[in-house]
Amino acid sequence: MGMTYVQKVLAKACGKESVAVGDVVEPEVDLAMSHENGTMAMNQFLKIHEGTGIKPDIWDPNRIAIIFDHRIPAESAKTATNQKNLRAFVGDQGITKFHDVRGDEGGICHQILPENGYVRPGGVVVGTDSHTTSHGALGAFAFGIGATEMAAVWTLGHVLNVEVPATIKVNVTGKFPEGVGPKDLILHLIGKISSEGANFKVLEFHGEVIKSMSTSGRLVICNMAVEAGATAGIVPPDEETLSYLKDEAGVTDKIVIFSPDADAEYIQTVEIDVSSLVPQIACPHTIDNVCGIDKVAGTKIDQIVVGSCTNGRLDDIETAALILKGKKVNHGTRMLVFPATWRIYRRAMKLGYIGDLSEAGAVVCNPGCGACLGVHQGAIGDGEVALATTNRNFKGRMGNPKGFIYLCSPAVAAASAITGVITDPRGGK
Amino acid sequence: MGKVVYKVGDDVSTDIIYPGRFMATVLPTETPQHTFADDSDFNGKLNAKEIPAGSFLVGNENFGCGSSREQAASCLKGWELIIVAKRFARIFLQNGINLGLQMIVCPNIEADKGDELEIAGDVLKNITTGKEFKITPHPPARQAIIDAGGLIAFTRTRLLAEKKS
Ligand code: SF4
Numbered sequence: 400m401g402m403t404y405v406q407k408v409l410a411k412a413c414g415k416e417s418v419a420v421g422d423v424v425e426p427e428v429d430l431a432m433s434h435e436n437g438t439m440a441m442n443q444f445l446k447i448h449e450g451t452g453i454k455p456d457i458w459d460p461n462r463i464a465i466i467f468d469h470r471i472p473a474e475s476a477k478t479a480t481n482q483k484n485l486r487a488f489v490g491d492q493g494i495t496k497f498h499d500v501r502g503d504e505g506g507i508c509h510q511i512l513p514e515n516g517y518v519r520p521g522g523v524v525v526g527t528d529s530h531t532t533s534h535g536a537l538g539a540f541a542f543g544i545g546a547t548e549m550a551a552v553w554t555l556g557h558v559l560n561v562e563v564p565a566t567i568k569v570n571v572t573g574k575f576p577e578g579v580g581p582k583d584l585i586l587h588l589i590g591k592i593s594s595e596g597a598n599f600k601v602l603e604f605h606g607e608v609i610k611s612m613s614t615s616g617r618l619v620i621c622n623m624a625v626e627a628g629a630t631a632g633i634v635p636p637d638e639e640t641l642s643y644l645k646d647e648a649g650v651t652d653k654i655v656i657f658s659p660d661a662d663a664e665y666i667q668t669v670e671i672d673v674s675s676l677v678p679q680i681a682c683p684h685t686i687d688n689v690c691g692i693d694k695v696a697g698t699k700i701d702q703i704v705v706g707s708c709t710n711g712r713l714d715d716i717e718t719a720a721l722i723l724k725g726k727k728v729n730h731g732t733r734m735l736v737f738p739a740t741w742r743i744y745r746r747a748m749k750l751g752y753i754g755d756l757s758e759a760g761a762v763v764c765n766p767g768c769g770a771c772l773g774v775h776q777g778a779i780g781d782g783e784v785a786l787a788t789t790n791r792n793f794k795g796r797m798g799n800p801k802g803f804i805y806l807c808s809p810a811v812a813a814a815s816a817i818t819g820v821i822t823d824p825r826g827g828k
Numbered sequence: 829m830g831k832v833v834y835k836v837g838d839d840v841s842t843d844i845i846y847p848g849r850f851m852a853t854v855l856p857t858e859t860p861q862h863t864f865a866d867d868s869d870f871n872g873k874l875n876a877k878e879i880p881a882g883s884f885l886v887g888n889e890n891f892g893c894g895s896s897r898e899q900a901a902s903c904l905k906g907w908e909l910i911i912v913a914k915r916f917a918r919i920f921l922q923n924g925i926n927l928g929l930q931m932i933v934c935p936n937i938e939a940d941k942g943d944e945l946e947i948a949g950d951v952l953k954n955i956t957t958g959k960e961f962k963i964t965p966h967p968p969a970r971q972a973i974i975d976a977g978g979l980i981a982f983t984r985t986r987l988l989a990e991k992k993s
Contacts, residue, residue: 423969439854439898447983453991470852477852529896529919545898545923551983555990559982560922560969594839595890599918628890630918685839774849793841793894798849800866
């Protein structure tokens with residue numbers, strides 16, 4: 400019996416010929432990422448060593464990444480102190496992949512990793528963040544873990560309790576209509592299989608639509624794989640992956656890529672033809688509460704958000720800027736834009752997009768998690784409605800359990816900013 | 829034996845269990861105060877110490893979905909609640925197990941607030957209704973961590989073994 404992509408990655412990471420679904424394995428980790436919550440991992444890491452007489456040295460300072468993104472610049476003394484403590488730990492341990500609060504190399508972890516070439520096809524990536532699934536876009540088996548599990552990884556260099564997951568094959572065919580793209584695809588998929596439809600499983604993406612999709616688009620769909628409960632989302636790497644790594648991430652070493660076996664066994668296959676897909680909206684308060692835009696068009700919006708690890712890349716900012724150039728954000732609505740990283744921010748600035756958005760009335764915030772999490776900027780008021788390109792619409796997500804969040808693509812967000820109500824970006828359609 | 833002190837529906841996210849605005853609070857001694865912070869009634873009872881350890885929280889499908897924030901497990905552990913759900917989201921389940929939170933997977937559970945529950949081997953008894961429900965055992969990899977008393981102890985043992993060899 401052949402192996403799925405994740406089976407192949409895990410076999411490799413365990414030094415085995417093959418692994419079967421359900422096997423318990425301890426894969427070696429290629430990259431272990433944390434953000435501010437690395438403070439918790441640090442505390443647990445020190446606790447593991449307590450009373451052992453063993454000096455608490457992390458297993459490999461080159462394979463740990465720490466990126467400050469959730470609350471930057473620090474919103475409170477507490478956060479600033481957490482960041483200070485973790486910064487000191489990073490220094491003491493000699494951790495090399497550290498991205499502090501900086502305008503040159505800072506940004507959201509899930510964009511920092513790919514654009515700096517930290518993620519390689521076929522690798523095992525763990526992160527103390529559920530959207531670590533993003534990195535499946537580059538063909539890594541990447542999944543979220545908690546802080547204590549991360550402390551164990553920092554100690555031992557492998558994950559202790561991975562059950563080889565079953566894989567759902569998602570075959571995406573057809574051609575996106577104008578104004579419809581990867582975000583609509585993933586929202587549609589989650590609506591179809593539900594928010595726990597892939598719990599404990601991997602979503603492996605195939606088909607001509609995925610083949611011709613940019614790495615940016617693949618990051619969108621893998622980012623949100625976790626919203627269907629998936630352990631990981633994976634796009635088997637190809638030419639596009641290699642050119643992204645070379646051109647965007649500046650990776651010069653030779654990269655070997657592989658594919659799942661043709662006779663691999665999938666627990667389920669989902670077929671999606673995108674040719675007739677319309678812009679999709681996830682309605683409050685669950686991510687699988689998805690409908691076509693027609694159903695909710697006209698809903699009044701108080702706050703529009705474009706950005707986050709899901710849709711804060713250059714093509715997303717560009718989409719929004721092109722729609723808003725020379726227009727105005729409706730005066731009954733406020734619009735926040737937060738590019739995923741400063742690299743993206745600077746490019747958008749050079750291309751004039753930041754100016755276009757600002758002139759239209761949008762507030763372009765610093766790269767970081769910002770309004771997505773709603774803990775230090777961009778919170779919504781009681782009863783207010785937000786329309787966001789982020790990935791979660793849970794009650795309380797944008798800092799207020801009395802708010803309502805709709806999720807959409809950057810095109811829908813930008814078109815709706817002009818009108819102040821949910822608006823189909825496909826014009827007369 | 830303990831009472832069901834809280835009953836929730838499907839898809840209760842970690843944003844509900846432990847809202848994002850408290851994420852800068854990380855110490856397991858400090859997280860419990862923010863458990864279900866947006867439900868002032870239940871949160872108030874917890875903080876007034878009106879909920880005894882060993883009480884049951886009953887969830888439904890996909891309990892603990894969303895973020896990997898470990899505070900969502902550590903806050904519940906702080907009150908020594910027992911969490912029962914039809915299905916748990918993966919990361920939350922693993923976090924709970926790692927921290928020694930008692931988590932019971934019980935696909936057919938029927939229990940209302942106020943019911944008395946008792947764990948008897950691989951069944952969960954609802955003493956109030958007289959019904960019994962099968963518990964799905966944790967797979968060996970997770971059970972090993974429970975048996976070790978949590979992932980800290982489990983990892984410490986491994987660390988010592990690796991250093992010796
Ligand atoms: S942008 Fe939002 S979803 Fe992405 S890492 Fe930050 S908080 Fe998480």
